[in-house]
Amino acid sequence: MSTAMNFGSKSFQPRPPDKGSFPLDHFGECKSFKEKFMKCLRDNRFENALCRSESKDYLECRMERQLMAQEPLEKLGFGDLMDGKPGAETTS
């Protein structure tokens, strides 16, 4: 919520997430994947680009345990990882 009451200046509009809300992982089923991801981040100085496969694993874990809607990983931006090619994907 925006608290700046400036008339005319653009204020922040919260938007709902595109795919809704994550169900809570009450039983910690994907906790190990999360720990791997956090460790990767800490080792790589919090650069996201280097830990994308760990985040992919975490999301796959969630999809298997019905904690996330099943979706092809390309649609989640992991297209380059699916082909087995590291680095940037080619432009279309």
Next chain:
Amino acid sequence: MGGLWRPVLRTAAGCGWCWSHPGSPTWVAERVQPYLRVGRNGTGSDETGLRWIGTWRRPNPARDLALQPPRRPKSTNPFTRAQEEDWRRRNKTVLTYVAAAAVGMLGASYAAVPLYRLYCQTTGLGGSAVAGHVSDQIENMVPVKDRIIKVTFNADVHASLQWNFRPQQTEIYVVPGETALAFYKAKNPTDKPVIGISTYNVVPFEAGQYFNKIQCFCFEEQRLNPQEEVDMPVFFYIDPEFAEDPRMVNVDLITLSYTFFEAKEGQKLPLPGYN
């Protein structure tokens, strides 16, 4: 002697040689005399007659007319009178048009709200989501590798909510067009299950329109059992068009801030975008 005594008022002025014209003092008396009535009772009739004469008032000829015209033209000149009537008619027409325009404007301002919403939905302007584009966009977007943005995380809790809510990483470096995952952790230290609901904020505000969340934990009730601790992920990306916006040239730091509130039973919160 009794009986009526009718005074002869015709020559009351006493000067027969004065002719009547509007200027003379006797003119009014000459006009008035038919309207004066003398009292018909016996005693004191002459006094009432005299009293009448002393207390007469200047008559108003218009008052005695049965029908009064609604408006008298200001000019008595017959040539300009027609012009005045014409002006009056034109003024009335213009006034009608102006009043109709005012009412039309008022109606248009009321109609504008649903019309604008319709327009935004069809064209996708103004930030309202257009369904169906998002997943294709994520699939096809290309990371802009030379623009590294630091995203820091902030967690807040409303005073009445007793959760321990904090981010699990202080910052993360992303580039526009790349999806990223971040974690928050929440613990319920109380002995009762608590339901919370959260909202988020992105600073700077202009960058907030490029910050797209694919999935998170906001705007829905999240229930935590007593002494339970959960990980809450946020899956997001920054729109590649961020790199092309001239206003975002100096933006290198984006802060994502979540705030949790306690959700009460039966409380219906207004959710953004869900009209």
